[in-house]
Amino acid sequence: MMILNDEQRMLRDTIADFLAKESPVDALRALRDQEPELAWEPSLWSGLCELGAPAVASSEAEGGLGFGQVGMGALILETGRTLCASPLLSSAIHAQAVIRHCGSPAQIERRLPGLLSGDTVASVAIQEGSQFRPAPRGTRRNGNTLSGDKSLVMDAGAADYLLVSALDEAAQFCIAVVHLNTPGLTIQSQRLMDGRQYGSVSLEIVEVEEWLEGEAVEQGFTRALDEATIMLCCEMLGASRELLDRTVAYLQEREQFDVKVGTFQALQHRLATAYCELELAAASVFNALLAMDKGETVLSEHASRAKALVGDILQHLSNEAVQMHGGMGVTDEMDIGLFLKRSRTCNQLFGNSAFHRNRFATLRGF
Amino acid sequence: MSDMDSFRLETRAWLEAHCPVSQRQPIVREEQIWAGSRSTFPSEDARQWFEAMRDRGWTAPTWPTELGGGGLSSEEARILEQEMARLQCRPPLYDMGLWMLGPALLTYGTPGQKALHIPRIVRGEVRWAQGYSDPGAGSDLASLSTRAIDQGDHFVVSGTKIWTTRADVADWIFCLVRTDPDASKREGISFLLIDMASEGVSTRPIPLISGESEFCQTFFDEVQVPRDNLVGELNGGWEVAKELLKHERKLMATMEVITEKVDVGLVDLAKSRLELSDAGEIADGDLRSRIATHLMHADALHHLNETIYRGMKAGQLDPALPLTLKYIGTTEQQRKDELMLEILGTDGLAMTGTDSVEQERMVRNWAYNKAHTIAGGTSEIQLNIIARRGLGLPE
Numbered sequence: 049m050m051i052l053n054d055e056q057r058m059l060r061d062t063i064a065d066f067l068a069k070e071s072p073v074d075a076l077r078a079l080r081d082q083e084p085e086l087a088w089e090p091s092l093w094s095g096l097c098e099l100g101a102p103a104v105a106s107s108e109a110e111g112g113l114g115f116g117q118v119g120m121g122a123l124i125l126e127t128g129r130t131l132c133a134s135p136l137l138s139s140a141i142h143a144q145a146v147i148r149h150c151g152s153p154a155q156i157e158r159r160l161p162g163l164l165s166g167d168t169v170a171s172v173a174i175q176e177g178s179q180f181r182p183a184p185r186g187t188r189r190n191g192n193t194l195s196g197d198k199s200l201v202m203d204a205g206a207a208d209y210l211l212v213s214a215l216d217e218a219a220q221f222c223i224a225v226v227h228l229n230t231p232g233l234t235i236q237s238q239r240l241m242d243g244r245q246y247g248s249v250s251l252e253i254v255e256v257e258e259w260l261e262g263e264a265v266e267q268g269f270t271r272a273l274d275e276a277t278i279m280l281c282c283e284m285l286g287a288s289r290e291l292l293d294r295t296v297a298y299l300q301e302r303e304q305f306d307v308k309v310g311t312f313q314a315l316q317h318r319l320a321t322a323y324c325e326l327e328l329a330a331a332s333v334f335n336a337l338l339a340m341d342k343g344e345t346v347l348s349e350h351a352s353r354a355k356a357l358v359g360d361i362l363q364h365l366s367n368e369a370v371q372m373h374g375g376m377g378v379t380d381e382m383d384i385g386l387f388l389k390r391s392r393t394c395n396q397l398f399g400n401s402a403f404h405r406n407r408f409a410t411l412r413g414f
Numbered sequence: 415m416s417d418m419d420s421f422r423l424e425t426r427a428w429l430e431a432h433c434p435v436s437q438r439q440p441i442v443r444e445e446q447i448w449a450g451s452r453s454t455f456p457s458e459d460a461r462q463w464f465e466a467m468r469d470r471g472w473t474a475p476t477w478p479t480e481l482g483g484g485g486l487s488s489e490e491a492r493i494l495e496q497e498m499a500r501l502q503c504r505p506p507l508y509d510m511g512l513w514m515l516g517p518a519l520l521t522y523g524t525p526g527q528k529a530l531h532i533p534r535i536v537r538g539e540v541r542w543a544q545g546y547s548d549p550g551a552g553s554d555l556a557s558l559s560t561r562a563i564d565q566g567d568h569f570v571v572s573g574t575k576i577w578t579t580r581a582d583v584a585d586w587i588f589c590l591v592r593t594d595p596d597a598s599k600r601e602g603i604s605f606l607l608i609d610m611a612s613e614g615v616s617t618r619p620i621p622l623i624s625g626e627s628e629f630c631q632t633f634f635d636e637v638q639v640p641r642d643n644l645v646g647e648l649n650g651g652w653e654v655a656k657e658l659l660k661h662e663r664k665l666m667a668t669m670e671v672i673t674e675k676v677d678v679g680l681v682d683l684a685k686s687r688l689e690l691s692d693a694g695e696i697a698d699g700d701l702r703s704r705i706a707t708h709l710m711h712a713d714a715l716h717h718l719n720e721t722i723y724r725g726m727k728a729g730q731l732d733p734a735l736p737l738t739l740k741y742i743g744t745t746e747q748q749r750k751d752e753l754m755l756e757i758l759g760t761d762g763l764a765m766t767g768t769d770s771v772e773q774e775r776m777v778r779n780w781a782y783n784k785a786h787t788i789a790g791g792t793s794e795i796q797l798n799i800i801a802r803r804g805l806g807l808p809e
Contacts, residue, residue: 049721049732049735050721051721051724051725051728051730296805296806299807300806300807300808308808310807310808311807311808313798316798316805316807317794317797317798317801319805320741320796320797320798320800320801320804320805321741323738323800323804323805324738324741324800327718328711328715328717328742329714331714331717331718331720332710332714334721335717335720353713353714357710357714405703405706405710406706408706408710409695409702409703409705409706412681412706412709413681414681414684414694414695414702
């Protein structure tokens with residue numbers, strides 16, 4: 049659980065009410081079955097922007113609402129409970145953080161307001177190939193152009209611009225700002241199993257609008273990635289909690305052999321241990337949010353611990369939820385399957401548990 | 415500066431001045447300061463540290479000052495805890511009376527009982543043992559048959575208690591006894607305080623798989639116990655017992671703090687014993703990954719404790735949350751012990767006769783800590799409680 053102050057609690061309740069009306073799990077079903085394909089429902093995104101959702105964490109000095117990262121975490125957690133599909137994670141969290149931590153003051157001033165209001169949507173392109181590795185290898189700068197291939201770029205086809213990590217001629221890390229309609233840029237959009245849209249981005253000598261560059265950029269990029277990872281963990285916590293609640297509710301009602309299924313100790317103990325692991329993971333995520341609000345800039349250990357723990361419990365709980373719903377659990381009629389599929393994409397995004405365990409061990413020096 | 419900030423600074427300065435350097439390192443079992451008439455101090459520094467804390471009432475920081483305690487608020491006590499942790503101060507006193515009986519007595523004891531027993535607990539003059547389980551009772555604690563026959567101004571107690579920790583050196587024992595054999599299981603039980611020096615009390619140590627014999631069986635052969643030693647109502651002992659078990663559960667969750675802390679981190683041990691890659695990483699990827707998982711869990715348990723504290727302070731604690739601590743804490747401790755043993759390889763198979771005290775201690779602890787998921791409510795009982803009371807699954 050997260051401990052919130054009064055303002056943060058009001059924010060959470062407002063968002064929960066909004067999502068219950070505007071973005072219940074059925075909204076994801078509708079989006080999934082829609083033709084032509086949309087990355088998100090425009091009316092839902094404009095509703096979230098009217099509430100100020102993209103600016104929740106940002107300080108008042110920056111033009112934001114000043115609820116802090118704990119406030120944003122609480123909001124994102126709610127979106128995980130209803131599988132809300134929106135560019136909050138790709139743009140309002142990740143792209144914002146990249147601009148904030150890697151941009152020059154002029155770039156920040158130019159680009160941040162659009163991302164804060166939600167009028168502009170950007171997405172960050174990191175991954176190359178089917179395994180997550182944060183360091184760019186094949187994406188190369190040449191003069192003012194960029195070439196390479198990026199995969200699993202969230203909402204890429206519907207964004208205004210992409211922030212693409214790359215190596216320059218001297219193999220130094222840099223970030224390219226690339227507009228979507230630039231010649232040489234092709235995006236193959238694909239709806240993945242979670243019903244949401246991801247792009248495979250191909251860049252062939254693409255003219256770059258501007259670069260985020262300099263000594264601090266690589267460190268800033270890592271910080272932004274760690275922040276986005278921690279926020280993704282909040283969404284995953286929401287999904288885990290929802291899976292647990294729905295499964296408990298089902299076991300309280302479902303009868304077999306003339307008793308409630310929930311009276312069986314074998315099932316009780318499985319859910320009780322899952323609950324313990326969920327709360328452990330949640331405590332680590334909450335701690336990470338507090339660290340961000342305290343102004344800690346090196347968040348890698350926090351992010352890797354949180355992602356590994358949350359990834360493990362979400363994967364486990366999603367499997368347990370399907371199993372405990374019995375035959376109904378494998379039908380598309382139940383929502384459980386949607387959570388199962390979202391859990392698998394969340395686990396891959398920004399690196400799976402194995403990746404983060406390995407990273408954590410390296411950070412701890414063993 | 416807020417009151418709490420100045421309390422923190424004062425406390426810090428006081429600890430710096432009064433905690434000898436030798437008492438600022440992780441505790442090992444042989445150097446714990448146990449209460450009681452038969453206890454001895456492992457060193458002069460240990461005595462000095464204990465006496466300084468005792469005289470401030472900080473052996474029991476939150477107990478009322480008029481009974482010898484420190485009179486601190488829970489917030490102040492937490493600051494004291496944090497400052498002690500910062501300096502790595504050793505716990506000044508170990509005693510079941512301090513951890514379990516005291517808090518229950520403050521709630522259920524008569525003024526006379528409090529005045530007699532509480533100050534002696536704070537000062538560490540009396541070592542208490544716990545007489546709860548009858549042999550064979552197991553997790554079903556209320557199925558006990560040790561009898562106390564009401565004789566007006568005293569009771570006559572006959573029967574036997576098992577798992578009485580160090581009853582052989584204890585001064586007093588708090589016991590659950592059956593005072594009404596005809597009432598239902600939980601209703602005929604009373605809570606008695608018994609002087610171990612009473613005629614008819616004897617003990618027998620139980621050898622354990624760790625090679626130690628911390629637990630005893632205690633026998634009562636028509637022992638006379640004054641009526642003043644009854645805590646709570648006659649036949650109302652179950653209520654007192656439950657209060658006390660709450661404290662035990664809390665204690666077991668933080669067992670690592672209370673028991674011996676092996677001053678070798680898992681990582682240091684692994685790096686000194688295992689093959690490393692050129693990058694200095696543990697070459698065995700499987701073991702490395704499991705060590706990482708344990709460290710993450712250990713960190714997260716710390717974060718969970720913090721969350722619970724914050725939640726309590728903010729008045730928005732999910733009551734299910736604290737129920738998880740005993741299960742998680744003891745399970746994780748055992749995971750760590752298993753990793754230690756695995757890292758030691760075949761060296762870890764020797765319990766005695768090696769030239770490393772440290773290593774033998776680790777192996778002993780591995781065996782000893784098997785009791786943690788059993789004592790104070792087994793893991794299975796904890797999971798029942800979490801499932802039913804925490805998650806609301808049907809009985």
